[in-house]
Each structure stands twice: as C-alpha cells, then as structure tokens.
Amino acid sequence: MIRPTTRGTGTALGGGLLLLAGLLLGYRELFMLGAAGLSAVTLCAAWGLVTPSLLVDRAVVPGRVRRDEPAESVVDVTARGRVGGLLSLHDGVWDADGRPVSEPVTTDVVARPSLAVRVRLELPTARRGVFQVGPLRVGRTDPLGLWSALRPVGRAQQLIVWPNWHAVPASTIGRTAQVDATRDARHTESTTFHTLREYVPGDDLRHVHWRTSARTGTLMVRRHEGSSLARLVLLIDDRAASYADPDSFEEAVEVAASVLVSMTDAGRRLAVVSAADPTRDPATSVSAGLDLLAAARLTGAGASDERIQAQLRLHPMGDALLVVTGGAVALAGPLASRYHSVRTLVLGPEAPSDAAAGVTAAPTAVGIVERLREQR
Numbered sequence: 001m002i003r004p005t006t007r008g009t010g011t012a013l014g015g016g017l018l019l020l021a022g023l024l025l026g027y028r029e030l031f032m033l034g035a036a037g038l039s040a041v042t043l044c045a046a047w048g049l050v051t052p053s054l055l056v057d058r059a060v061v062p063g064r065v066r067r068d069e070p071a072e073s074v075v076d077v078t079a080r081g082r083v084g085g086l087l088s089l090h091d092g093v094w095d096a097d098g099r100p101v102s103e104p105v106t107t108d109v110v111a112r113p114s115l116a117v118r119v120r121l122e123l124p125t126a127r128r129g130v131f132q133v134g135p136l137r138v139g140r141t142d143p144l145g146l147w148s149a150l151r152p153v154g155r156a157q158q159l160i161v162w163p164n165w166h167a168v169p170a171s172t173i174g175r176t177a178q179v180d181a182t183r184d185a186r187h188t189e190s191t192t193f194h195t196l197r198e199y200v201p202g203d204d205l206r207h208v209h210w211r212t213s214a215r216t217g218t219l220m221v222r223r224h225e226g227s228s229l230a231r232l233v234l235l236i237d238d239r240a241a242s243y244a245d246p247d248s249f250e251e252a253v254e255v256a257a258s259v260l261v262s263m264t265d266a267g268r269r270l271a272v273v274s275a276a277d278p279t280r281d282p283a284t285s286v287s288a289g290l291d292l293l294a295a296a297r298l299t300g301a302g303a304s305d306e307r308i309q310a311q312l313r314l315h316p317m318g319d320a321l322l323v324v325t326g327g328a329v330a331l332a333g334p335l336a337s338r339y340h341s342v343r344t345l346v347l348g349p350e351a352p353s354d355a356a357a358g359v360t361a362a363p364t365a366v367g368i369v370e371r372l373r374e375q376r
Helices: 006-025 028-049 210-216 246-265 286-295 305-314 365-375
Strands: 002-004 054-061 064-066 072-079 085-091 105-111 117-122 129-133 136-141 147-153 157-162 191-198 220-226 232-236 270-274 320-325 341-347 359-362
Touching (some): 002 028, 006 028, 054 147, 064 286, 072 085, 072 105, 085 117, 105 117, 246 286, 246 341, 341 365, 359 365
Parallel strands (some): 320 341
Antiparallel strands (some): 002 147, 072 117, 136 147
C-alpha cells in the first residue's frame, strides 16, 4: 500500500495552487514552481511503486510465554540488490476475533546488501490468549519524504500467552486413592499397565508377559504404575452463565493454571476438560493444558450441567474431580459417588462466604490460593 505523507499532500496542493495561479496571472515563475512541485510528487509516487528486493526472516521467540513475560519478534533483513536503504518494520498482534491487541510495534532499520541486519520488536503479553503476529509489513519513504510505501512480507505466526499461576499445595487438591483398600468396581484399577522391560532376578514371575517373551526370545515382565497418586480431572467452567463478569472468568482460568502447574510439579497426573465441550479429548500434559487455558473463552452455548455430569460419569478420566467455576456449585455434587474426591473452587464477587464442604470460594485467584494454603 502506497500513500502520500503529510508533506506529500501539502506539496501536491501547493504545487497545484501555484500552477493555477501562474496560469491565471501570467507569472511564469509561479507556473514553474507549481509544475516542479507536481513533478516531484509524481516521480516520488513512481519510486514508491517499485518493490525493493529484500530477504526477510521473522520468528516469534518464544512461541509460548507466561503472561507478562517477554516475547519478541526477531527479524533478519537483507537487501538482495547492490543498494540498501532505510526501511521501517511494522508488526501487529491480533486476537482470535481479528481485533488488534495494541498499536503495531515499529522500528527503523538500514538494510545492507548481502548482510543480514537483525532487529527485535517487543510483543505485548499483558493478556492471555492465542494471538496472530503479523504478517510483517515493511515500509519505506522516498528521498523527499512525499510518499510512504507499506507492504506485507512473509506469513503470520502464532503467539500463545499462557495465564499466570501461583503455587498451590498438592495435598489440598484431590484425595489419593488407596492402593490396598477395597474399591468400587466402577473405578479404575489400583495399578495400571505402563510398559514392558527385561526380567531382573527377583521380579515376580506372575508379571512375566509370556507372549512377548516367546516372540523376542528374552524374558519380559510387565511394569505397572500405581494409582496411589490419583489422576485429577480438572474441569474449567467456561460457560458465560456461570460468571458474574469476564474478570471473574479470568480469575478462574488463573486458578486452573495454578492447579495444573502445581499438581504436575508434584508428580500428579491431570486431565484438563472444558465444560463448553466435555466430549473433547482432554489435555493430559502441562503444555497442552496451558494451551487449552490460554485459548479458553466464555461461551453462551456450552453444555448443560446434566450433559457434563453424564459425560464425566460414563467416561471417567481419573479418581479425583476438581471443578473451577464462577457459581455453579451444584455441578459436581451428583458426581461424588463416582470419584474418590470431588471439590469445587468458586471465583467471583458473588462467591459464597459460607461455602459447603468440598467447596472453596473467594473473589480472586490469590484469595483461593490463600484459602487452600490455610486448609493444608
């Protein structure tokens, strides 16, 4: 896109007036000045239409970042021709709805022939979300400053800003399943198959996998993983009807991220599920869970309480259930018979002060974390 600058617009208007005045009044000098001004504007416009030959390489570093941590757009610019020039780089960030997150970040760079010049543009990370960075736009101005040309270069890239999180005591979230206790047949087994390994003297022969041993010619035994650390099902309620305002939902996402990171650091296994679509495959790693929370948005067409409860009852993904919501305290109640531990964290200005058993309520994420620490 090429457009006149303020100086170019003034030169064109002034040149036109001088040219007209010279013709009407018969002053050759005015006519020549006006003609010179309009000629300069025309020649500079033709100069702006010529696309510079550039090699531009841009990368978003890092591609995933915690909220308020630094992220940069690293750009390498090389002039392919024999002559370089002064360029301006413009990089914008847009949200999932295509709205600009902030004003485009800009900088000037002198492109050199056959020599890459690296510049770094700081990207906004004050909001969590999945953002589109670019495409990068390269601009240049003619030597007289009458026209400005701005053209896109390359493709857009993705920046994922994770929500912030706080340390949560692992002992306060989800009761562990007792390996030696009698458990309901509807629950998962106390030990689950993990992998196969070679037999070591002293291993229980009952764990020998005879079929694999016969095929490989090496005695192989099953390696099991105990469930004394129960898998926690973390349900983030992203339905608009559950929250008094969007700020309460942001606090809920921050709490969910705190639980996810803290429990993973403590060696607990988690499955993160969205209430808007409980049938979607859960996120079972910390990075996938944080990606899900970064992309979480309030929706007005989420699943009903009955559908969520049916999904979690018929297709259990763990032993303990934690619901993070803004007010639907009754959501987890009917699931108490299906999970060893059921707990609800309620966020928002209308959070109940006299919460029932299994419910922790506070207006903010920091308040929830403090209450969990006190309960430890």
